[in-house]
Amino acid sequence: MTDTTMNRHRFTLTFVAALAVAAAGWVTPTTFAQGAKIGSVDMRRLYEExxxxxxxxxxxxxSVGAYRKDYQQRVNDYNKLNEEFQxxxxxxNNPALTQEKREQKAKAVNEKVLELRKSLEAVKEFEQNSQQYLNDLRRRQNDAILKEILEAVRKKGRDGAYTVIVDSSGFGTVAAVPMAVYADExxxxxxxxxxxLNANAPANLPSSVGPGPASLPAPSTTPRTPLPAPAP
Structure with a gap:
């Protein structure tokens, strides 16, 4: 798709969205076009720049770098334990060992297996927790940025007496951005x-909707399963 085609497509979306808002307000397109002040913004560009x-x-x-460093250290610790286990x-398995020494070594091997499994569980748990934290961090950052951008656009809409301002970039397909970022109340x-909708509503209905079902407590993000018993 050429830049000219894309720009024409964006303008069409903008104009159609504006007419949709006009129709929603029960204003004829002619009247709307005469008295309306329509604006558009590129929300993707506002966000990126x-x-x-x-x-x-x-x-x-x-933050990603710090977590990767910590994760790599845990992996290194696991690898070191694995070398000790091997x-x-x-x-x-040395046939020259006495029975007593062989039993001592077998016990040490079993203990190292437990230690190795615990280390692996710790690595997996850290990885899961880290991923969850980083995902939440990214979401909080993006939410705060988009909120500030939308507030700036809406202030411009109010101060400039705009009827409607629409996003011409289609950024709403990848972010929580409405097509109409501002509309006159x-x-x-x-x-x-x-x-x-309520014209035929029966009498004696509750004055307000009651609370929804009680929410269950959120499960742990990283439930730990019991470690298997060491190999004999």
Whole structure:
């Protein structure tokens, strides 16, 4: 798709969205076009070129680097234990050992197996917790940035007496961004629709909707299963 085609497509989406808002407000397109002030913004560009996005990316990369370093240290510790286990197992198979020494080595091997399994569990748990933390960190950063951008756009909409401002980039397909990032409150007709929906409502209904079902406590993000018994 050429840049010209893409720009034409974006303009079409913008204009169609504006007309949809006009229709939603029960204003004829002609009247809407005469009195409306329509604006558009590229939310993708605002997000990518906002300096706080770059600051957040740098902070996120630093967190990833720190977790990778810690993770690698845990992997190294596991590998060291594994080497010790392999050495003990070889020693326990030495036919020159006495029965007493062979039993001592076998006991040491079993103890090392337990230690090795615990180390592996710790590595997996750290990896899961780290991934969860980094995902949450990225989400919180993006939410805060998008909130600030949307507030700036909506302030511009109010201050500039815009009727509607739409996102021309389609950024909403990858982020929590509505197509209409700002709309004059006078276009909202929720009350009118609600009145029509409730026109035939029976009497003696509760005045408000009750609370939903009680939520269950969230399970642990990294449930630990019992370690298997060491090999005999």
């Amino acid at each position: 906002f300096y706080k996005t770059k600051v957040a990316q740098r902070s996120f990369d630093e 050495k003990l197992r070889e020693e326990s 006078k276009l909202d007709f929720t009350d009118v629709v609600l009145k029509g």
